[in-house]
Amino acid sequence: MSAAIALFPTSAWASDDSQLWLTEFATVRVSDKWRFSQEIVTRISDQRHGLYEVESNSLIGYSLAPNLILWAGYTHDPNYDAGRFAIMEHRAREQVTLDDIRLGRLSMALRLRGEQRWREGMVGTGWRVRPFVRIALPLATQGQTGIAISHESFIDLNRTKFQAIEGEERMRNAVTLYTPIVTGLNVELGYMNQHRFIQGGSDGQDHAVTIALNAAFH
Template sequence: MAACCMFGVAMAACPTRVLARDDAQLWLTGAATVRIGDRWRFSQEVIVRLSDNRAGLSEIESNSLLGYRLAPRLTVWAGYTHDPTYDGGRLAAMERRAREQVTLEDIRVGPARAMLRLRTEQRWRDGVDGTGWRVRPFVRIAVPLHAQGATGIAFSHESFINLNRNAFQTIAGEDRMRNALALYTPVAKGVNVELGYLNQYRFATGAAGGSDHAATASINLSFR
């Protein structure tokens, strides 16, 4: 019920004029992080995206990362992303990415906790020449609903900044941005659930951009 209210409030706060390229979506995420050594971590994340404009399934993004903890709050990661996209039930594109990132976690600001991440990616599309290079700075702030509580609200922002152009990465500079609001709560030891809303604004060259309005649901397992 709380997630539905949050989604309604977020949608009401968006501009009333709906662009032709706007889309209603549902994003479902499952993620797990496992400790495999004193400093080593392995993370697996799968995101399934459903799109109104694409008549159902639009994407299955699978991210595998190996991390090395340099300090208690600082971890470097590297891995691979397998990302097929679909349109009308048919495969539209097959994208593969190399991914590197640095995360700084559990930064205390009063009752809030912040997480900073800088991600770089090299992108390839099957059947298309060229490599797309981009960076993705990300910030998340989690605020508990009451002192010392494990349930709270999280706000996040992420920008996608392209470093070059090619046949499938046609915009140089900021290509899109994501702003999200989610309610999070633990449901068991090491298991956290989030429900919320995400707005993804897509920039366009010489034309109005478009927004993806996504209801989000995720389950995150942590065995660190």
């Protein structure tokens, strides 16, 4: 089972799965132009019998204009099989983000992310892009508590032993409720559906409860 997950992560489990995703995210404003962000995402699966991934993302950002930031960094991504270490993935990550686009009471955030992926012990580099959009609506005028919906597609640009599809490999659709805990710290609770496109078989669905803590330091 470990080898199947390592080689074909999108097809090793094709049926529906219930999951829990725990995220801690922090952004530090280093200067007027420079930012640093650190994100850790822990993923737990019912079908995969517990912990299967701990994704750590470290990025440096440079502000090109108000709310427009260019980012680059590294992802450290160990994969697990029923809580036991299975294989290590490394990624280079580049992205551009445009935040706080106002449409009346709505606010929109856009992100275009590129990734290059490597897995230890395997030949090849997996290239992919990940367009993302999020729309948020406060529940009260001038309020900081609200509801958000988001969509992200994973589009693979080539094939490797661990990246088996060329084209759209999965998409994530989510709805979250967000609220501040204290100044500079928000919590988000939500549901995410991850649709996995499977070549030569039935598509799969992941149903994830998501809990996220987001901190901003100025």
